[in-house]
Amino acid sequence: MEIFFERMGRLVAGKRTKWITLLVWILLAAVLSIVWPGVKLMEQNNAPNLSNDKPSVQASLLAEQEFPNDSGIPALLVWNREGGLNDEDFGNIQKLTAYFTENPVGGQELVPPFDRIPLPALKAEASEDGTAFVLPFFFEKTSDSEIMESGVEEIRKQAEVLFGYDPFAVKQGDVNEISARVSGPAGISIDAVGLFSQADVSLMIATVLIVLILLLLIYRSPILAIIPIIAVGFAYGVSSPILGKMAELGWITFDSQAISIMTVLLFGAGTDYCLFLISHFRQYLTEESSKAKALLKSLKDSSGAIAMSGFTVVIALLVLLVAEYGALHRFAVPFSLSILIMAFASLTLVPALLAILGRASFYPFVPRTPEMQEERARKKGKKLKATNKKPIGGWIGRVVTKRPWAVVSITVVILGALALNATRIEYTVDLLSSFPEDTPSREGFAVIGEKFTPGELAPVKLMVDTEGKEVALQDSFKDLPYISKVSDPAQGATNTNIQAIDLEFNINPYTNEAMNHIPDIRAEAEKSLQDAGVSSPENKVWISGQTATQYDTEMTDSRDAKVIIPIVIGLIGLLLLVYLRSIVAMIYLILTVVLSYFSALGLGWIVIHDFMGDAAIQGLIPVYAFVFLVALGEDYNIFLISSIWKKRKEMPLKQAIQEGVTETGGVITSAGLILAGTFAVLATLPIQVLVQFGIITAIGVLLDTFVVRPFLVPAITMLLGKWAFWPGRHMEKASGKKSLSG
Structure with missing residues (x-):
C-alpha cells in the first residue's frame, strides 16, 4: 500500500x-x-419525510379522497389588535377574502367565503376577548414553499392596499394598528425554508473565516x-x-x-x-x-x-x-x-x-x-x-505510558459520568419550537394559543369505517380530558361508510404530550367500532393531521436509530479490522469512540438544557451526531494508531506509543480545533436544530481531540501490550533511537 x-x-x-x-x-x-446545474439550483425543500406506508400518510390520502374540502395545506392568517378588532378590521378581512376568491394566487385551493357571512356572525368567530381572528387560506397539496411564499406575498400586498399600511410588519401587541402573521403548516414551511436559505451565505462566510483564523493562529x-x-x-x-x-x-x-x-x-x-x-x-x-x-x-x-x-x-x-x-x-x-x-x-x-x-x-x-x-x-x-x-504533547506520551491504569480510570470515570447524563435528555420532533421566537409562524401560533385554544392551529382528523353501523363517534371523544372540541361527524364523498370528526387538543398540538395521545385516540376509536359491532376495528381507523405526522416521525426516528447505529458500528469495525488486522484494537477503538459519543450527548445536554434553557433537543440529532462523531472520531484514532503501529516495528512498544502520541499530537489537536470550530459555527445560526447539532458535534470532536485520542486510546494500548495486536503478532524490539518526547 x-x-x-x-x-x-x-x-x-x-x-x-x-x-x-x-x-x-x-x-x-x-x-x-x-x-451541469449547481447543487443550489436543485434543492427540494418540500420533499416528503414519511413514506406512503406510514399511518398518518395513508390517513392524509384518505382524507383527500373522501373529504376534499378539507384537503390542502392551510396557511393560517392570524389577525390581532390588542385594543380589540373593530368593524373596519372585519370589513377589510372580508374584502381580502372576496378579492382572492375572484383573483386566486398561484397554488391556491380554497378561501372560506367570509365575505358572504354577516358581520355579527363573523365577529362571533373571533377570540372570546375580540382581539384576534384566524383567516385560513388553503394551498394545493402539491405546492412547494416557493409557491406558498409567493402566494403569501400577494396576500400581504393586497392587505397593505386595503388597510393602508402593512399589517404583517406591525409589531405584535399594538393597540392602534392590526397585526398579521402567517402560521399553520404553510407558514411553518415558509419560515423553515427561509431560515435555512438565509443561513447559507452567513454559514459559508463564517466557516471560511473560522478555518482561516484557526490555521493562521496555529501555523502562522x-x-x-x-x-x-x-x-x-x-x-x-x-x-x-x-x-x-x-x-x-x-x-x-x-x-x-x-x-x-x-x-x-x-x-x-x-x-x-x-x-x-x-x-x-x-x-x-x-x-x-x-x-x-x-x-x-x-x-x-x-x-x-x-x-x-x-x-x-x-x-x-x-x-x-x-x-x-x-x-x-x-x-x-x-x-x-x-x-x-x-x-x-x-x-x-x-x-x-x-x-x-x-x-x-x-x-x-x-x-x-x-x-x-x-x-x-x-x-x-x-x-x-x-x-x-520539545515537541508539544511529549509529556502526555510519558504520562500514558508510565501511569496507564490511572489515565484509563480517570478518563473512563469522567466520560462515563457525562454519558450517564445522556439518559436525562428529552427529545422533540416539533419543528416550530426550533424557530426563533420572533419568527412569524411562531408569533402567530402564540396568539392562537393565548386567544383561542392551541389545538385550533392543527386539529386531528379521525376517520373510521363504520360498515354502515351506528357508531357514537362524537360522544366517545367529547369528554376526553385532552380534547377541547369535537366537530360534527361528516360522511365520505365516495364511501358513505367512512365517518370523520375533527378533534382539537386543549394543549399545544405540536408537543410530545399531544403526540403521545395519538395511540389513545386510536384505541378509543377502535373501542367505539367494536362496541358497534364493526369487524376488525384495528384496520378501520385512520388519523391525519400534524400531531399524527409527528407521532409517525418519532416512531420512524426510533426505528432508524435502532437500525443505523449497529450497522455503522459493524462497518467501521470491519474497516478497522481490515486496516489494522487486530480484533482487539478494533474493539477498543470502537468502544472509545462510542463512549465519547454518549459523553458528548451528556455534556451537550448540560449546555443546551441547563445553561441555554432548551426544554428538549430535536429527535434527529442523536442519529446525525452518532454518524458524524463515530466516523470522524475514528479518523483521529486511525491517524494515531497508524503512527504507533508503524513505530512499534522499529522500537519497543512503550517508546512507540510515546513517540506516536508526540508525533501526532500537534496535527490532531490542530485538526480537532478546526473541525470543532467549523461545527460550532452552526451554533451561531437562528435555527435551533442546527444550533443543537453544532454544539453536540463540536463537544464530541473536542472530547475525541483532548481526551480520547491523547489519553484513553494510547493508555489502553499500553495496558494491553502485545494483546493490542491480537491475532497479529508483536515482537518486542530492543530500545531504539532516543524518544522524541525526551
Missing part, C-alpha cells in the same frame, strides 16, 4: 505532473459547473492557511454539479439543510485531511533538503491514514441510505460523495500544490534541515542558536 501511494505521489506531484494535476482540477471544476503562515481552503473550494466545485446533475436525473433529492451541513463537513473534514499530509511534509522538510523527496515520504506515510479515514466517513454516511425518514435518507449521497471527492483532492490536488509551493508553503516560518539552517546563518554572518524545544 505504501508503494502504491508513493507511485501515486510521483504521478500527481512530479516535476511536470504537478502542473497537470492542478490543470485537471481546474478544468474539471470549470467544465462541470458550466454543463498565510499561504498554508489558504491551501486547505483552495482544496475544499475545488472539492465543492466538483461535487456541486455532480450532485446537481444526479438530482436533475431524479436519482437523489436534497434540501437546503443538507447542503448547509455538507458545506461545514467539507471544510472541517477536508481541512483535517490536508493537515494530516501537511504535518508530515513539514516534518520531512527538516530532514530532507529535497522538497520532492520530503513530499514523497509524506505521501507514503500519511496517504494510507487519509484514505482510510475518508473511506470510513464515506461508508458511515452511506449507511444513512437505509433510513426511512426522508431527511436522513437524503443526507447519504451528498455527504458521502462530497467527502469522497474531498479525500481524493487531499491525495492529489494538495500534494500538487505543496510540490509547486515547496517550502514557501510555510512562510515566514520555513522548515529547513540543520545543514540548510547553518548555511543560512553563515551567509547572514550569524551564529546558529541551539534549540532544545
